[in-house]
Amino acid sequence: MSSLTKRVLTGSILALLIIAATLLLPGTGFALLLAAFVIVGAWEWSGMVGWSAPRQRLAYSAGFVLALLGAAWLIQDEGGTWALLLAGLVWWLVALAWVVRAQQGLIVDVLKFPLVRVFAGWLILAPAWGAVVTLHARSDSGSFMVLYLLLLISTADIAAFFVGRRFGRRRLASNISPGKSLEGAAGGLTAVAVLSIVVSLMADFTAPVGFIVLSLVTAVVSILGDLTESVFKRRAGLKDSGSIIPGHGGILDRIDSVTAAAPIFVLGCLWQDSVL
Numbered sequence: 001m002s003s004l005t006k007r008v009l010t011g012s013i014l015a016l017l018i019i020a021a022t023l024l025l026p027g028t029g030f031a032l033l034l035a036a037f038v039i040v041g042a043w044e045w046s047g048m049v050g051w052s053a054p055r056q057r058l059a060y061s062a063g064f065v066l067a068l069l070g071a072a073w074l075i076q077d078e079g080g081t082w083a084l085l086l087a088g089l090v091w092w093l094v095a096l097a098w099v100v101r102a103q104q105g106l107i108v109d110v111l112k113f114p115l116v117r118v119f120a121g122w123l124i125l126a127p128a129w130g131a132v133v134t135l136h137a138r139s140d141s142g143s144f145m146v147l148y149l150l151l152l153i154s155t156a157d158i159a160a161f162f163v164g165r166r167f168g169r170r171r172l173a174s175n176i177s178p179g180k181s182l183e184g185a186a187g188g189l190t191a192v193a194v195l196s197i198v199v200s201l202m203a204d205f206t207a208p209v210g211f212i213v214l215s216l217v218t219a220v221v222s223i224l225g226d227l228t229e230s231v232f233k234r235r236a237g238l239k240d241s242g243s244i245i246p247g248h249g250g251i252l253d254r255i256d257s258v259t260a261a262a263p264i265f266v267l268g269c270l271w272q273d274s275v276l
Helices: 003-024 027-049 054-074 078-103 114-136 142-167 182-203 208-236 251-271
Strands: none
Touching (some): 114 208, 182 208
């Protein structure tokens, strides 16, 4: 089986499982299943912290469980939800500065401190978990919006991959992820624009323009999530975050875009509530 075939087959199975879980599980069950995924992601992140001993990695994962409990407590009310999502926004602005510095060929000095890498993993995963759980909990449109968010990111990723392979000439971030091109990114954003227009027309949103703009911003931010993980993987000397998913690598390799996109998308939904 070729690498691409294995990737497509595994991705299709995962997509079916995610759709079923999103549509069929109640809020608590969905939150717990998602927590299991991100805890595995935390285990993988401990490798990027620089820890290889099982005891160290278990300790990191256990600490992340506490971070998840804190996130779960925050999203019990609107004020706490805003606080968690804004913390995620601030983190991704910091990550953007690090990505720009790495692309310029400069050393991100602060990453030499293990404690910084420890908290970076929590800030990547906990707000994203809280964002998706919050979105899913909307009684009227939650499941639909979660599936739309995932479809948006997948559309941007797949379109960027194939457009980049066919037309890619100029590197998007040559010092971080040489496989990405500006042409691929443009193809991904174009595909997301078409998707968001079609969905906004079908769903008859009250503010379709806001929905389309939010979708495009989310797609741009999803690229930042991918590049940020690449910065940490390069520093740790890793090609993939893990090997749990055949053809895809680790859990983090599959959700890196979601970790950045989810807090921003949900913030946008809360800010312009009339869109929904």
